[in-house]
Amino acid sequence: MNNDQNQPMQIDDNFLATLGLGDLSDQDKRAFVLHLREELEVRVGEALAEQLTDEQLDEFGGIAESNDAEAAALWLRDNCPGYEQVVAGELEKLKQEIIQNRDTLTGAGATSSQQ
Numbered sequence: 408m409n410n411d412q413n414q415p416m417q418i419d420d421n422f423l424a425t426l427g428l429g430d431l432s433d434q435d436k437r438a439f440v441l442h443l444r445e446e447l448e449v450r451v452g453e454a455l456a457e458q459l460t461d462e463q464l465d466e467f468g469g470i471a472e473s474n475d476a477e478a479a480a481l482w483l484r485d486n487c488p489g490y491e492q493v494v495a496g497e498l499e500k501l502k503q504e505i506i507q508n509r510d511t512l513t514g515a516g517a518t519s520s521q522q
Contacts, residue, residue, distance in 0.1 A: 418443045426505050428512065439512075443501065450497040455487050 418440055423429055431439065456464060463486055470479050483490045505512065 418447065426502060427509050428505070431513065443505075447494070447498060447501055450501070451494050454493050454497060455483070455490065458487060 420429070420436055420440070422443075423431065423436055423439065428436075428439070459467070467479070467482055467486070470482050487493070
């Protein structure tokens, strides 16, 4: 059994390094990590919302507003079959977008226009 499938993906400096973004400044890394986490949350939320009833959405909204991340994670696991697969799928899409746009993100494509 692959342990990686049971561990949540950490979006951190190591994650950025695996995508070729390890040379960003510390400030840029912090900002980009925050942006990626927020973007992943939005994408996962949109994908999961398609599977939920209005009642479930209201129930989860109340949990989310309480800022209890553990309760929210438990609710998602109990009420959203395939939650982990949705997260993994959306993260993979995000990774591919980053890889495809890496030069733009690092500014490598802008160096010739600055001369």
